[in-house]
Amino acid sequence: MKILDRYLAMAVIAGTLITLAALLPLLGIFILADEMDNMGTNAYGFSAALLYVTLSLPRYAYQLFPIATLIGALVGLGMLASRSELVAMRAAGVSIGRIVLGALAGGLVLAIAALLLGEGLAPLTDQRALALRTSAQSGQDIQITEHGFWARDDNAFINVRQVLPDARLRDIVILELEGTRLITATHAREAHYESDRWILKDISRSHIGEDSVRAEHLARDRWQSLIDPALLKVMVVEPHSLPIWGLWRYLRFLDESEQDSGPYQVAFWGKLVHPILVLAMIFISIPVLLGSARSTGLGIKIFAGILIGIAFYLINRTFTYLALLYGLDPALAAFFPPAMFVLIALWILRRVG
Template sequence: MRILDRYLAWAVIGGTLLTLGVLLPLIGVFILADEADSIGVERYGLAEASLFMLLSLPRYAYQLFPIATLIGALIGLGALASRSELVAMRAAGVSVSQIVRSALLGGLLLAALAVLIGEVIAPLTEQHGVELRRQALSSGVTQRTPDGFWAMEDGSYVNIREIRSGASLRNISIYEIDSAKGTLIATHAEGASYRNGQWELEGISRSRVSAAGVEVERIERAGWDSMLDPDLLKVVVADPRVLPVWGLYHYIQFMWTNKQDAGPYEVVFWAKILHPVLTLSMILVAIPLLLGSTRSTGMGRRLFGGVLVGILYYLISRTFAYLALLFGLNPFVAAIAPPLLFVSGALLLLRRVG
């Protein structure tokens, strides 16, 4: 049975890796097409866009892993079914539960690989890719540090502590030096919004430091003539789907402490925790599709059915995520409900097949 376990497990693993090998280059083409408008801007050329695409692929590989596992199991085990090997196994006394167990052994290795990609590789490559793109597209000197985002433009230094979106900033400090007058102007704003093609600062406190002393003035709102591009700042914002689990946990704690809405991050946190379970559940879904009609159903129809199941899962998971965000559904329930539904359906089908 150990030989049979390895044989079925490697069929699932090989099919999944083959699926990823086909899907990821296609996604890479779409990424390059999406970057086409930015190529030629400042120092962002085709080489930089290609490197950004390569550094982004681990994130997409992690997101695609459950669907790739479903399609890979259909391909790997489907090849055995087309050669009547599964029929021969069952005729030799191998039960459906034994086939499921052997396939799940391969799924465990795939789930471990997905965790490695999602928790270690993807966060690093995504960070380097975002930094590369930002540096190439920036017309000024910019840098992301633990103290926030720094930029230099027209002799002034800008520090942004929190970028909520490309068009919404919080905790901004602007330092300007007037050498002719010998003054330093330090401006702090509670927030900034990009409206009608211009930045607007809110909750402003401005200090003028000179030989005569310090003058402080407070302004409720004022325009800010800055060259910072909202599209550039969007790529600086951390995507919650890319942060590792421990990074998400600490960020959620930070948002709770500051009384901010952490709902979207909580949903993603539990989804990442349950990601290995989802990968294994897709194998359970694939096996009834194969054993139900191993002789009469061709590979094309099986793959089409797998794609439909993947689309259905995506729609269901998105629905539960929106329910959590809009109606206050518990994030853990929103994350675990879709895998439970699919596992329950797969087990019912397996009972019928068995």
């Protein structure tokens, strides 16, 4: 049975990889075409736009993963069905439950891959893509490193460890120079934009002279900067693209400051459910295949899978909007659509069995 499980799992994994390989370049072409309206702004040309699109693809791959898994499972297992291999398995005494478990083994590998992609690679490349596009379009020198966001502001160098989704800054270091000599080093716990200037909070500042250093601590101070808050806003990744730990940390901040956290609660629970969605989509694909394994062509099965994927997307988005508009529990909004589809798949499997 281990050989059979591996065979089914590899069919699912191969089908999903083929689907992603077909969908991502097509999606990249559409995104690049959409970016053409912005080309020609300062240094933002075709090569910069192409690099931006390339760096953005991991995020789109993560978002497409559940639908790609559904279509990939239909492709991989559908090839087995078209060669009557699934029928032969059932005739040899392999139960539908065993076929489902074998396919889910491949789904588990894909779920782990999606988790690594969404929590590791995608946030990093997406942030770099936004920094690249923003720097090219604005003409300002912007860098993102493991030490945060760096920018030059006239005679000062600014390092921001965290740019929050509402363009608030946290953990800010401002180094002011006179020629090549450092004259002031400032650290602020937080900053926000107000009345055409930045307001720094909880400030530690050192004034560096020729032969002495004077330190001071301020609760609040103004900072006249050339950095436009709109520039920072476009650098902030959307809630659904933040890693789970980033969403959790920002949710704590919103709760402490008594701000509305609805969109981020929905995004947080959606990220938690995402790996489960990958498994649910494989589970949903089995009834489509076994319901008419010999009488229906593979193309029809794939088309049915695409329709199911569209239906799932629409229902999922509907519950997301319900959670935001009417205060529906974000956890319920995230878990209900996949649970409903899995229950329907179970009912169909019982009839097929």
